[in-house]
Amino acid sequence: MADGPYVGVGERRARLVRRQWVGVRGGSPEEVAGGLVALHGTDPATVYLALGARLAEPGKTVAETERALYEDRTLVRMHGMRHTVFVFPAELTAVVHASTGLAVAARERASLLKDMAKAGAPDAAWLAEVEASTLAALARRGQATAAELARDEPRLKERFTHSAGKSYEGVHTVSTRLLRVLGVEGKVVRGRPLGSWTSSQFRWALAPAHPELDAAEAQAELLRRWLGACGPATEDDLKWWTGWPVTAVRRALGAIGAERVVVDEGPAYVVAGDAETVSGGAPPSAALLPALDPTAMGWRNRDGFLDPEIRPALFDRSGNVGPTVWWEGRIVGGWAQRPDGEVVWRVLDRAGVGRDAEAAIAAEAERLRAWVGETRVTPRFRTPLERELAAG
Structure with a gap:
């Protein structure tokens, strides 16, 4: 096969900037x-901050995102690629479930039953009873926390x-x-948080109904969508982002007629017809x-938009x-929010970053500070530069 255009x-x-x-x-x-x-949802604040950085009216970020997530349900928070929580457009939930969720769900349920058996806990029939009762309770309540569900199903x-005798033994x-398994099986999704938009304590809700799709067709559709937004991407990028075996990646690439x-x-690879230059820089x-x-987590290899020397920070x-x-279209530094609400930043890669760039970055920092307001955001996974900047 020819390598194709450079x-x-x-x-x-x-492409990254525009798409x-x-x-x-x-x-x-x-x-x-x-x-x-997909919006990365492991840290709840990421969903709002990622959208606020991109919306024309950032002051409406929280209200509009909550509308989409919890009222209109046009966005759904659920497990997806690499067993990670994401927020997807509702029309993609069936695609994600069939392409990725089913395989993860089978492993998760088997692991749960195995751990219960090792601990001498009740068997699969008992768990099935608890599951049915839990889903019925959730249907009655609409949304509920795990504690509220436990009052209905003790x-x-x-x-x-689990892992008795091991260094990582736990209870x-x-x-x-069970709720984790039901989540990856596509039976329940996360509902409204107990606190503000930064809270990681969620209620649970029944998952919206969706058709059951063929796994291979769903993989092709998810790959087509992602390549349209993120192409070109290497096979290694695709395997990492999806979490699929390389055979599934190659099958999906062939199914959509991806161009090399x-x-x-x-x-x-890019989607068919997307190989030629489409921008002026x-x-x-x-x-x-x-x-x-x-965006920063979209590819396994990030050298195209990140100088490896600044990566450790x-x-x-x-x-x-x-x-x-x-x-x-490239990462030039990092930022943090201090306890008083100030948004501070530092440029680490100064190539091409002149006065105009610094003025634009400063304007973005002020834009962020203004719409976040009194909320204080600390990333779930902290990094060296973020810690340093936040500490002042």
Whole structure:
């Protein structure tokens, strides 16, 4: 197979700016989330900060995101790729469930039953009774916390020890593990948090109904959407982002007729008809994106938009990205919020970052401070530069 046309760094950054809304404004959470395909949801604040950085009216971020998530249900928070929580457009829930969730769900349920058996806990029939009772209680309540569900189904409170005798031995409640399994099985989703938009304590709700799709067809559709937003991407990028085995990635690439191109890292892929240059270079755009933002976490290899020398300051040891400062489609530094609410930032890669760039970055920092208001945000996974800046 021919390698295909070369797509240079400048073109890739220009695509990133326009397709990932990096310094480009959208009109609604649904519009932005649809363009990004998925918003990283492990840290609840990331969803709002990622949208607020991209919406034309950031002051409406919290109200509009809550409307989309909890009233209109046009956005859904659920488990997805790599067993990670994301926020997806509602029309993608069936695709994500069939392409990714089912395989994870089978492993999760088997693991739960195995751990229960080792601990001498009740069997699968008992768990099935508890599950049915829990789902019925959730249907009656609409939304509920695990504690509220346990009042309706007391067996959810029962505990069992897992990994007995190991250094990582622990005690789980049935509710913790069962609700997790039901989540990856697509039966329940996270509802409204107990606190503000930064809270990580969620209520649970029954998952919206969706059709059951063929797994291979769903994988092809998810890959098509993602490549349209993030292409070009290497096979390694695709395998990492989806969490699928390489055979599934290659099958999906073939199913959508993906075109092969060349990037600096080697062979890569774009959706059919997207191989030619589509832009005149990255516009002079600045953005302050949050920790775990889907753009910074979108590719396994990030050399096209991140100088490897500044990476250690911006990522934790597990590979989670902290808050980042962007200019013209590349990461140039990081930012943090101090206890008094001030948003501070620092440029680490000064190539091409002049006075105009610094003025634009400062304006973005003020824009962020203004819409966040009295809320204080500390990333769930903290990074060296974020800690330093936050401490003053």
